[in-house]
Amino acid sequence: MDNRLKLALHDALNAFGLQSSEAKNLFYESGVLRIYPRNAVLFYENAPNELEYLLVEGVLHRYNTDQDGKDITTGFYAGNAIVTPHFSRTVGGRSIFALQALTDIAVAEIPVKVLDQLRYTHPEYRTFGQRVIEAEFSRNLINDIAFRSGTAAYRLELFRKIFPGLENIVPHYHIATYIGVTNVSFSRLRRKK
Amino acid sequence: MDNRLKLALHDALNAFGLQSSEAKNLFYESGVLRIYPRNAVLFYENAPNELEYLLVEGVLHRYNTDQDGKDITTGFYAGNAIVTPHFSRTVGGRSIFALQALTDIAVAEIPVKVLDQLRYTHPEYRTFGQRVIEAEFSRNLINDIAFRSGTAAYRLELFRKIFPGLENIVPHYHIATYIGVTNVSFSRLRRKK
DNA sequence: ATAACTTCTTATCAAATGATAATTGGATTC
DNA sequence: GAATCCAATTATCATTTGATAAGAAGTTAT
Numbered sequence: 001m002d003n004r005l006k007l008a009l010h011d012a013l014n015a016f017g018l019q020s021s022e023a024k025n026l027f028y029e030s031g032v033l034r035i036y037p038r039n040a041v042l043f044y045e046n047a048p049n050e051l052e053y054l055l056v057e058g059v060l061h062r063y064n065t066d067q068d069g070k071d072i073t074t075g076f077y078a079g080n081a082i083v084t085p086h087f088s089r090t091v092g093g094r095s096i097f098a099l100q101a102l103t104d105i106a107v108a109e110i111p112v113k114v115l116d117q118l119r120y121t122h123p124e125y126r127t128f129g130q131r132v133i134e135a136e137f138s139r140n141l142i143n144d145i146a147f148r149s150g151t152a153a154y155r156l157e158l159f160r161k162i163f164p165g166l167e168n169i170v171p172h173y174h175i176a177t178y179i180g181v182t183n184v185s186f187s188r189l190r191r192k193k
Numbered sequence: 194m195d196n197r198l199k200l201a202l203h204d205a206l207n208a209f210g211l212q213s214s215e216a217k218n219l220f221y222e223s224g225v226l227r228i229y230p231r232n233a234v235l236f237y238e239n240a241p242n243e244l245e246y247l248l249v250e251g252v253l254h255r256y257n258t259d260q261d262g263k264d265i266t267t268g269f270y271a272g273n274a275i276v277t278p279h280f281s282r283t284v285g286g287r288s289i290f291a292l293q294a295l296t297d298i299a300v301a302e303i304p305v306k307v308l309d310q311l312r313y314t315h316p317e318y319r320t321f322g323q324r325v326i327e328a329e330f331s332r333n334l335i336n337d338i339a340f341r342s343g344t345a346a347y348r349l350e351l352f353r354k355i356f357p358g359l360e361n362i363v364p365h366y367h368i369a370t371y372i373g374v375t376n377v378s379f380s381r382l383r384r385k386k
Numbered sequence: 387a388t389a390a391c392t393t394c395t396t397a398t399c400a401a402a403t404g405a406t407a408a409t410t411g412g413a414t415t416c
Numbered sequence: 417g418a419a420t421c422c423a424a425t426t427a428t429c430a431t432t433t434g435a436t437a438a439g440a441a442g443t444t445a446t
Contacts, residue, residue: 091327147373148266
């Protein structure tokens with residue numbers, strides 16, 4: 001495996017609070033670093049899935065297919081990012097959304113059972129888990145409020161703050177569904193500023 | 194405490210999978226059944242909070258105050274309902290939203306630490322916890338998609354399915370913010386059907 | 387290099403939603 | 417019962433957003 005990516009994983013673990021070499025080695029024991037090409041689907045909606053994902057490089061999005069067969073993006077993951085944890089994206093062992101690479105990506109995968117065990121036995125992992133959860137939910141709430149009381153322009157502004165530069169990397173129609181407008185309206189919003 | 198409510202709590206515990214009398218007694222040991230009048234606030238945004246709540250009777254809503262000082266409702270709890278669990282509404286020990294009674298309510302309160310302990314030692318509590326979490330997140334996802342790809346009319350329809358009759362019980366302006374429209378638009382949507 | 391395809395933009399028109407203000411209706415208070 | 421207050425409706429107009437279609441620009445395939 002690419003040495004540069006090993007280093008990137010090392011840095012990512014640090015960034016998320018797994019700083020002791022003991023904690024890192026525990027991760028390396030069961031985690032694998034994988035490469036996926038652009039457009040690869042890591043798992044589908046309703047498919048069984050038993051992994052946790054740490055995105056080391058590239059961009060992912062989560063999406064669902066609505067009644068009309070259209071894909072709706074409900075989240076992006078960019079740079080160093082923890083994908084929404086297993087317990088909060090799984091019902092009856094099956095994923096409630098699909099996860100797809102929007103660029104070539106490098107992602108560390110670790111079985112959720114292993115990570116649960118680590119969280120139980122190792123304080124750094126406990127803190128790590130707590131941090132991931134809190135980030136996840138406070139981010140969700142901000143979006144909830146933005147959709148209920150903000151305009152599409154405001155949501156785009158928010159998106160740009162949270163994911164600077166992403167607009168130049170991923171297809172716009174994904175961003176459009178993410179902020180809850182058509183791709184035509186999205187283009188209009190871009191022109192206005 | 195009112196006998197009728199004790200019975201209602203008993204039924205609520207059953208409904209959520211705490212069926213053995215052993216499981217129920219464990220709950221009664223540390224849980225208390227409390228009455229709040231309409232408009233009472235159980236906890237505020239940013240306030241420390243260490244309880245889990247099981248709504249036995251009445252209606253609650255969770256809300257946040259946006260930049261303009263307007264209150265935005267991001268969820269309702271009616272009838273027998275588990276309030277969004279502590280770990281997913283708390284950052285740094287402080288609540289990320291406020292919880293308010295919209296009718297007189299009866300609610301069972303139990304320290305989150307106790308419930309965590311029960312979940313660890315008792316299989317019924319483990320299943321209970323799992324069920325609560327899965328219900329919470331799949332409901333959230335449905336709303337995410339409704340806001341991104343549906344109209345306000347569709348979200349009202351969804352609200353009516355999930356909370357039948359609630360429209361006749363709680364102030365409309367709360368429902369309006371919940372489905373993401375002004376109260377004037379809400380009134381319009383009502384007239385149309 | 388050309389053709390085919392996809393994404394993004396632009397134009398036009400219709401529909402949905404917001405802002406504001408006036409009005410109605412039902413509670414509550416005095 | 418009159419006055420007051422609050423929630424909900426209605427009317428009017430402006431703005432935002434959607435639907436559709438056509439065109440532009442870039443990419444991919446042959």
